[in-house]
Amino acid sequence: MIISRQKEFNDILQMLREKNIFIIGCGKCAKKQRVGGEPEVLDMKKKLEASGKNITGWTVLSSACSITSWNDVLSQNPGINKSDALLVMSCGGGVSVISGFAGLQVYPALDTGSLGGVCCNEVVTEQCGMCGDCTIWLYGGICPVIRCSKSLLNGPCGGAVEGKCEVDERLCAWDKIFERLKKLGKLENIENIHEPKDHMKKSRVKKT
Numbered sequence: 386m387i388i389s390r391q392k393e394f395n396d397i398l399q400m401l402r403e404k405n406i407f408i409i410g411c412g413k414c415a416k417k418q419r420v421g422g423e424p425e426v427l428d429m430k431k432k433l434e435a436s437g438k439n440i441t442g443w444t445v446l447s448s449a450c451s452i453t454s455w456n457d458v459l460s461q462n463p464g465i466n467k468s469d470a471l472l473v474m475s476c477g478g479g480v481s482v483i484s485g486f487a488g489l490q491v492y493p494a495l496d497t498g499s500l501g502g503v504c505c506n507e508v509v510t511e512q513c514g515m516c517g518d519c520t521i522w523l524y525g526g527i528c529p530v531i532r533c534s535k536s537l538l539n540g541p542c543g544g545a546v547e548g549k550c551e552v553d554e555r556l557c558a559w560d561k562i563f564e565r566l567k568k569l570g571k572l573e574n575i576e577n578i579h580e581p582k583d584h585m586k587k588s589r590v591k592k593t
């Protein structure tokens with residue numbers, strides 16, 4: 386699941402120069418996180434109308450990042466052709482895919498943060514930073530790239546205070562990595578120096 390959060394409404398208003406706006410939500414990740422499903426799309430519509438915008442229509446696609454036929458989307462949503470711009474309430478993947486089809490200005494209503502998941506019906510954020518060179522097994526299954534504020538592959542940095550990160554007060558990822566490796570009997574993984582990531586792998590993943 387892609388983890389996103391809604392932009393501040395004033396930031397969205399500042400982006401939107403056009404008057405006639407069509408809103409597109411996403412029925413997958415954004416819906417699950419309650420940032421781009423029907424209730425959020427309707428709430429956005431109400432707020433934009435109250436700010437003087439003309440909403441030509443709205444829809445929630447089953448998955449904004451996976452569109453089989455843009456012609457079908459257009460025929461089911463005639464308001465798109467009456468709009469000057471689209472506001473997409475999905476992750477950046479959805480915004481990018483729709484921008485490729487739409488032929489008009491597309492704005493993101495969300496900020497996309499990381500790859501997460503769902504565990505026992507609870508959304509878990511920051512599970513993967515999509516580095517293209519997965520070494521999460523070295524850290525007991527806790528990814529330092531995304532969960533440590535400094536993305537340290539060899540931690541901890543020593544700045545944590547009472548278990549909280551010195552950067553943004555999250556719980557120190559490296560405390561958790563230590564506890565997890567201890568439980569797994571793999572503490573030697575902390576003593577080993579981990580080489581920097583092979584960034585070539587990321588570019589190879591991008592090409593596939």
Ligand code: SF4
Pocket residue numbers: 512513514515516517518519520521528529530531
């Ligand atoms: S090591 Fe890279 S691919 Fe693996 S979970 Fe972390 S960011 Fe994702």
Ligand code: SF4
Pocket residue numbers: 532533534535536537540541542543544545549550551552556557558559560
């Ligand atoms: S305190 Fe912990 S989470 Fe924060 S930067 Fe240092 S090692 Fe990373």
